[in-house]
Amino acid sequence: MHTQCRMRPLVAASAACIALVAPLHAAPSPAGFAREVEISGPDLANNPLSLDRAVRRALVTHPALQPRYLERGIAPDALAQALTKVPGTLDIARDVLGPSTPGDTLRSAVLAAIAEAQSAWYTLAAAQAGRDAAEQARQAALAHAELAEAQAHAGNLAEPELLAARLAALQAETELAHAASALRAAQRTLNSQLGLPVTIEAGTTGLPPLPSRPVWLDDTTALLDFARRHASAFKQALRAEATAEAVQAPHITARTITLPLGHNTTLLADDGDRTRWPAAQLAAHTGLRELEDAVLAAQQQAAFAWRQAELAAARQPLQAAATRAALQRYNGMLAGVDTLLERKREQLAGRQDEVAARRDAWIALAYLQVQLGGTLPAPLVTGGQP
Amino acid sequence: MNRRTFLGSTGALASLALPLTHAAKAAPPAGTTATPRSRTGHTPVTTLNGRALGYRMNDGVKEFHLIAEEIEQEVAPGMVARFWGYNGGSPGPTLEAIEGDRVRIYVTNRLPEHTTIHWHGILLPAGMDGVGGLSQPQIRAGETYVYEFTLTKSGTFMYHPHADEMLQLAQGMMGLIIVHPKRPGERAVDRDYALMLASYKIDPGTRRPDPSEMTDFNLWTFNSRTFPAIQTMVARTGERVRIRVANLTMTNHPIHLHGVDFRVTGTDGGWIPEAGQWPEVTTDVAVGQIRVIEFIANAPGDWAFHCHKSHHTMGPMGHGLPNLLGVDQQRATARIQQLFPGEHYMAMGSEGMAEMQDMAAMGDMMPLPPNTLPMMTGEGPFGAIEMGGMFTTLKVRNDLAPGDYRDPGWYAHPPGTVATRVDARRADGLPR
Ligand SMILES: [Cu+2]
Numbered sequence: 001m002h003t004q005c006r007m008r009p010l011v012a013a014s015a016a017c018i019a020l021v022a023p024l025h026a027a028p029s030p031a032g033f034a035r036e037v038e039i040s041g042p043d044l045a046n047n048p049l050s051l052d053r054a055v056r057r058a059l060v061t062h063p064a065l066q067p068r069y070l071e072r073g074i075a076p077d078a079l080a081q082a083l084t085k086v087p088g089t090l091d092i093a094r095d096v097l098g099p100s101t102p103g104d105t106l107r108s109a110v111l112a113a114i115a116e117a118q119s120a121w122y123t124l125a126a127a128q129a130g131r132d133a134a135e136q137a138r139q140a141a142l143a144h145a146e147l148a149e150a151q152a153h154a155g156n157l158a159e160p161e162l163l164a165a166r167l168a169a170l171q172a173e174t175e176l177a178h179a180a181s182a183l184r185a186a187q188r189t190l191n192s193q194l195g196l197p198v199t200i201e202a203g204t205t206g207l208p209p210l211p212s213r214p215v216w217l218d219d220t221t222a223l224l225d226f227a228r229r230h231a232s233a234f235k236q237a238l239r240a241e242a243t244a245e246a247v248q249a250p251h252i253t254a255r256t257i258t259l260p261l262g263h264n265t266t267l268l269a270d271d272g273d274r275t276r277w278p279a280a281q282l283a284a285h286t287g288l289r290e291l292e293d294a295v296l297a298a299q300q301q302a303a304f305a306w307r308q309a310e311l312a313a314a315r316q317p318l319q320a321a322a323t324r325a326a327l328q329r330y331n332g333m334l335a336g337v338d339t340l341l342e343r344k345r346e347q348l349a350g351r352q353d354e355v356a357a358r359r360d361a362w363i364a365l366a367y368l369q370v371q372l373g374g375t376l377p378a379p380l381v382t383g384g385q386p
Numbered sequence: 387m388n389r390r391t392f393l394g395s396t397g398a399l400a401s402l403a404l405p406l407t408h409a410a411k412a413a414p415p416a417g418t419t420a421t422p423r424s425r426t427g428h429t430p431v432t433t434l435n436g437r438a439l440g441y442r443m444n445d446g447v448k449e450f451h452l453i454a455e456e457i458e459q460e461v462a463p464g465m466v467a468r469f470w471g472y473n474g475g476s477p478g479p480t481l482e483a484i485e486g487d488r489v490r491i492y493v494t495n496r497l498p499e500h501t502t503i504h505w506h507g508i509l510l511p512a513g514m515d516g517v518g519g520l521s522q523p524q525i526r527a528g529e530t531y532v533y534e535f536t537l538t539k540s541g542t543f544m545y546h547p548h549a550d551e552m553l554q555l556a557q558g559m560m561g562l563i564i565v566h567p568k569r570p571g572e573r574a575v576d577r578d579y580a581l582m583l584a585s586y587k588i589d590p591g592t593r594r595p596d597p598s599e600m601t602d603f604n605l606w607t608f609n610s611r612t613f614p615a616i617q618t619m620v621a622r623t624g625e626r627v628r629i630r631v632a633n634l635t636m637t638n639h640p641i642h643l644h645g646v647d648f649r650v651t652g653t654d655g656g657w658i659p660e661a662g663q664w665p666e667v668t669t670d671v672a673v674g675q676i677r678v679i680e681f682i683a684n685a686p687g688d689w690a691f692h693c694h695k696s697h698h699t700m701g702p703m704g705h706g707l708p709n710l711l712g713v714d715q716q717r718a719t720a721r722i723q724q725l726f727p728g729e730h731y732m733a734m735g736s737e738g739m740a741e742m743q744d745m746a747a748m749g750d751m752m753p754l755p756p757n758t759l760p761m762m763t764g765e766g767p768f769g770a771i772e773m774g775g776m777f778t779t780l781k782v783r784n785d786l787a788p789g790d791y792r793d794p795g796w797y798a799h800p801p802g803t804v805a806t807r808v809d810a811r812r813a814d815g816l817p818r
Pocket of ligand 1 (some may be wrong): 638
């Protein structure tokens with residue numbers, strides 16, 4: 001971990017190392033509001049951050065939530081303290097939110113904030129793995145280039161091949177720089193989501209493996225039904241619809257209307273005896289329809305991302321076997337070290353693809369969970385075959 | 387007797403196997419004793435790793451039965467190939483007969499496609515020549531055909547398909563025909579060895595020869611075996627030895643024998659008059675040719691017998707590998723080893739390729755692909771022989787009994803007759 005320890009008078013007295021990385025530009029929170037939470041921030045960077053710890057932290061410190069806590073007189077420090085009493089993995093919908101009440105917007109704000117924080121955590125976990133793979137790919141390219149240099153030195157390799165090896169090594173360096181940059185960006189995003197000092201180089205406990213594909217993921221009817229029963233937005237829309245329908249709409253006066261259906265034709269219709277235009281009902285229907293559409297969009301995104309992750313995972317053992325076969329061939333002088341390194345680089349590229357696909361699947365699932373009211377139809381079964 | 391009456395007399399096609407009135411002269415694999423000279427005075431031929439085909443006499447005609455079929459056979463320890471051959475082997479069993487014999491050869495096709503047999507070098511009626519479509523209909527899968535002709539001259543000949551020929555030869559379909567002279571004692575030798583040169587492309591990790599390969603073969607074999615699985619030839623000091631070498635690969639092979647000079651005494655065209663023979667130690671056997679060499683084994687010892695194309699005395703090796711001879715691989719190797727944790731990556735080729743034999747010996751740590759052979763192999767009395775492919779030995783001994791074909795073990799050199807290491811201090815003052 002690399003931190004800049006510029007002493008500030010306020011924290012110099014305590015001289016605790018964690019204090020050295022307190023925000024450099026922001027004044028500390030008033031005591032009794034979020035000061036404890038702020039002080040505890042740098043501590044999080046000392047150990048790999050689990051998803052649960054990230055979620056707990058986000059619940060307390062997410063920048064989108066703090067103003068709302070302020071409005072409602074919730075002190076993040078108190079919230080954090082309360083959360084310590086919840087054992088195991090925190091379930092926001094179950095342990096924190098409780099039953100929804102009409103007109104409650106904090107609930108959806110919390111769910112959105114948690115999904116954002118989860119997304120940032122997954123992105124960082126994937127970026128760590130991606131940087132590691134890029135570093136290994138760079139090692140492979142450097143080994144190849146070093147062999148090429150030694151071959152050229154021994155009089156065994158001509159300039160074009162030597163240049164190709166040097167270029168490949170530079171390309172691998174470039175890719176590593178991209179991966180390292182993505183890692184730093186992911187750290188910055190997570191720091192922001194968790195209210196951590198900007199200079200913290202947080203690390204995660206690693207991107208979890210993909211659980212067995214849940215059956216409900218592809219059952220849109222069941223998912224919509226589940227959303228209607230669990231998502232507060234749905235409940236509110238349904239209530240609005242019921243209210244609108246309950247209002248007895250008076251008849252309106254008969255009249256002739258012109259429908260603009262044809263260029264030269266004027267169609268006449270009589271809308272007498274129709275009920276008055278149901279504006280409230282229409283709005284309720286539209287609202288519901290939009291919610292359903294959002295559920296389906298999230299479902300499709302998650303199902304697709306899941307499939308991509310499954311396929312990327314299925315390629316992993318094949319690419320590992322291809323590398324192993326190349327090593328066997330190398331052992332028998334049936335293939336050169338260049339082929340062996342090429343297979344290794346392909347395997348590493350495949351690993352990067354797999355990590356990215358798994359990250360996307362987890363993130364898509366997190367956002368689907370928001371659409372479903374912060375909970376999933378059934379718990380995920382980890383450790384299954386993807 | 388035509389085919390129908392023959393079938394009628396023996397029953398269903400499936401029971402076509404001929405009863406062996408004349409015991410099959412199973413060739414003496416190493417460790418057994420061969421039969422001594424036959425009544426006609428000829429020494430039975432020893433097909434390396436092979437056998438002679440049994441026959442029966444029927445009204446003065448020698449009846450043979452060749453069955454074309456798919457077989458599995460070890461090329462050398464560590465590798466089994468799925469060949470097409472005859473009667474359970476590739477090459478097929480050697481047909482052995484006497485000049486003047488009338489032979490009737492039944493050919494049953496148990497392959498998935500049609501075939502024929504061409505009797506390479508034998509003078510016979512055109513309709514017996516075995517060229518599918520030209521001289522006879524193809525023998526379709528499941529059918530049996532019969533060939534009949536008289537062997538009008540002695541010599542060394544071959545049999546092989548003349549149907550889908552490139553594929554069927556590439557799959558191992560071939561065999562030898564040995565016709566001994568009729569006159570007792572004519573061209574007599576004490577040991578008579580025979581082998582076919584066959585090449586295959588069997589990708590490491592596979593078993594079936596690649597029929598689409600035309601030039602880049604990776605298995606160079608004597609009788610579809612490679613060193614060290616090729617039978618050793620033996621002779622008693624002073625014996626006259628004949629080696630018949632037939633080539634059905636797609637390239638020539640300069641066949642070289644250490645320890646003697648020999649004469650080429652015959653081809654698939656017949657015997658060469660003595661006036662046309664000259665001393666050689668290497669003779670080139672071109673594609674579709676046979677060369678018969680003879681010599682007196684007058685020097686005891688273990689002598690190499692091999693193709694002189696050095697890549698033909700080698701197991702499979704990749705092409706276009708990076709040239710690492712003289713290359714310092716230390717830095718790169720340290721990096722690569724970190725990329726293969728839990729496995730063994732070893733730099734190779736900086737000092738030469740002979741270390742390959744040690745690598746192959748570390749099969750547990752440094753596994754090769756399944757079902758393939760190391761590039762070089764073989765252990766001799768002084769260490770690794772570093773050979774493979776078309777290589778075996780001729781062991782000449784003073785104390786070998788006539789007719790004994792058993793491998794006598796390594797040669798015990800008389801004192802002072804083995805090259806020895808010179809002390810480094812003594813080497814300083816050597817002429818240069
Ligand atoms: Cu050769």
